[in-house]
Every structure is written in structure tokens, then in C-alpha cells.
Amino acid sequence: MAMKPTFSLRPTFLGVANANPAARFCVAGLPLDLGTSNRSGAREGPAAIRAASRMLCDGDHPTQWIEPALLDLADIGDFDIALGDIAASFDLIETQAAKIAHLVALGGDHGATLPLLRALAKRLGAPVGLVHFDAHVDTWPTTFGNALGHGSVFYRAIEEKLVDPKRMVQIGIRSPVARDVWDWTVAQGVTILDAQSVHANGPAYVADTIKRVVGAAPAYLSFDIDALDPAFAPGTGTPEIGGLATWQAQAILRALGSVAFVGMDVMEVAPAYDHGEITSLAAATLAWEYLALVAAKK
Numbered sequence: 001m002a003m004k005p006t007f008s009l010r011p012t013f014l015g016v017a018n019a020n021p022a023a024r025f026c027v028a029g030l031p032l033d034l035g036t037s038n039r040s041g042a043r044e045g046p047a048a049i050r051a052a053s054r055m056l057c058d059g060d061h062p063t064q065w066i067e068p069a070l071l072d073l074a075d076i077g078d079f080d081i082a083l084g085d086i087a088a089s090f091d092l093i094e095t096q097a098a099k100i101a102h103l104v105a106l107g108g109d110h111g112a113t114l115p116l117l118r119a120l121a122k123r124l125g126a127p128v129g130l131v132h133f134d135a136h137v138d139t140w141p142t143t144f145g146n147a148l149g150h151g152s153v154f155y156r157a158i159e160e161k162l163v164d165p166k167r168m169v170q171i172g173i174r175s176p177v178a179r180d181v182w183d184w185t186v187a188q189g190v191t192i193l194d195a196q197s198v199h200a201n202g203p204a205y206v207a208d209t210i211k212r213v214v215g216a217a218p219a220y221l222s223f224d225i226d227a228l229d230p231a232f233a234p235g236t237g238t239p240e241i242g243g244l245a246t247w248q249a250q251a252i253l254r255a256l257g258s259v260a261f262v263g264m265d266v267m268e269v270a271p272a273y274d275h276g277e278i279t280s281l282a283a284a285t286l287a288w289e290y291l292a293l294v295a296a297k298k
């Protein structure tokens with residue numbers, strides 16, 4: 001438990017002082033939003049998530065009985081990007097991510113997940129399973145003509161064989177989508193649990209489906225904050241009504257202890273549209289939940 005009041009802690013994730021990239025878990029920011037298709041501002045997400053995370057430094061996780069702030073955890077700052085150049089930024093992010101054993105990334109537009117998956121697939125020598133929370137399928141071939149836009153990240157990841165689509169689950173999908181994009185996604189073997197099915201069947205059903213589809217091999221968690229309903233996460237660039245509540249997302253994550261996660265990101269936090277830091281706190285809490293989950297496995 002922190003011995004200082006939360007407001008006076010360092011402006012790092014969970015107030016940690018460690019910045020050693022050799023730590024067991026490393027947090028890095030991805031201050032990039034060049035690929036956004038609606039409201040910009042996700043470049044400010046990493047700083048906002050870090051600030052809100054200090055609320056989570058006053059005790060153990062209430063089910064895992066681990067205090068993530070006391071893990072071998074480092075905040076290594078924000079990754080370098082190339083101003084105004086998505087492709088060059090992705091190359092820089094991939095190079096930096098390749099050096100990290102277990103990365104928790106804070107974004108930033110969702111397109112930046114692509115270089116993280118490139119680095120991870122190279123390190124593992126195989127595609128990974130994917131647990132993907134989002135309002136959008138993100139499998140458009142291009143995002144309004146841009147092949148590296150945030151709506152195309154998982155089309156690229158499947159085409160580049162970075163993820164195994166038969167071990168891929170999308171949770172919370174509910175946005176408008178072209179039928180050919182939906183059909184292509186399903187044809188690759190992706191399991192889609194739309195928001196209505198989450199509401200109708202509950203977190204236990206969703207967690208069981210994820211565990212069945214992903215199996216025991218390594219998997220990656222990518223959480224676009226717009227998977228949450230705008231009532232719980234207004235601070236994002238492409239909000240969609242009818243989404244998950246924070247309690248649903250939290251309950252699902254807490255039930256995934258058997259999944260062999262090897263990294264995660266929480267993306268698309270745009271604090272300019274937030275209210276009372278509720279979006280930033282939700283994102284910080286999801287990363288905190290993840291750290292407690294994976295640390296408990298050891």
C-alpha cells in the first residue's frame with residue numbers, strides 16, 4: 001500500500017519508480033492517433049491513464065490478493081513515434097516492443113496494436129490467440145482508404161498471420177459494419193460475441209467461450225475502451241451506444257485466469273471527451289486487473 005496520498009504519487013502507471021525495461025512487466029505509452037477515423041485525441045490517452053491509475057495504489061486486488069504496484073513492474077515511458085508518419089511510427093513501435101518480455105501498452109489509436117503483434121509473433125515464432133474487446137470488428141481492408149488506420153488493424157494481423165483467427169474472440173461488437181467485412185471475418189474463423197449476446201448471456205458465458213476458443217496456447221488481450229458503453233467510457237473517439245458496463249468487462253477478465261496471456265493493450269482513450277476521468281480510470285483499472293490476473297498465475 002502506498003504511504004503517500006494517491007494525489008501525490010509519481011505520474012507513472014500505479015506511481016511506480018522503476019523504469020527498467022528488463023522488469024517482469026513493463027508499461028509503455030503509445031501516443032499515436034494518426035489512424036483515427038472520427039474524433040482525434042487518443043495521443044493523450046497514456047498520460048491520462050497513468051494519472052487515473054494512482055487511484056489503484058492503496059491495497060491489494062480484492063480477489064487475487066496481489067498489489068500490482070508492488071510487482072516487478074516498470075513504467076518505461078512512451079514509445080518513440082515518427083511525427084505524421086503511421087508506417088514509420090509502426091516500425092519504431094515494433095522495434096521498441098521487441099525488447100520487452102511482457103508488455104502492457106496504453107494507447108493511443110488501435111492501429112498501434114499491429115506493430116505490437118508483429119513484435120510478439122516474431123518473438124514467439126507463431127501466431128497468437130486474441131481476446132479482443134471492441135465496439136468494432138476492426139477488420140476492414142482499409143479505414144477510409146488507409147490500410148494502417150485503426151479500423152484495419154485485425155485485417156492486417158490476420159493477413160500477416162500474426163494472430164490465429166480460429167483462436168480469436170471479439171467481444172462487445174455492435175457498430176455499423178459492411179456485410180462483406182462481417183462475412184470475411186467470420187469466414188476466417190473468428191468468434192464474434194456481439195454486445196447483445198454479452199448482455200443476454202452474462203460474463204460467465206462469455207468467459208467460458210473465450211477459454212474454449214483460445215485454449216491453452218499463448219494469447220494476447222487487446223481492449224479498445226469503446227467496448228464499454230459511452231455511459232462508462234465517453235472519452236473515446238468512436239463511441240457506440242449499447243456497450244458493456246465496466247462491471248461486465250471486469251467480471252469477464254477476472255474469470256480468464258487459465259488463459260496464457262503474453263501481453264495486452266488498452267486503447268483509444270481520448271481524455272478531451274472524458275468526464276471526471278471515468279474513461280481513464282476504467283482503462284487504468286483494466287490494465288490493473290490484467291496485471292493481477294497474470295501475476296497470480298505464477
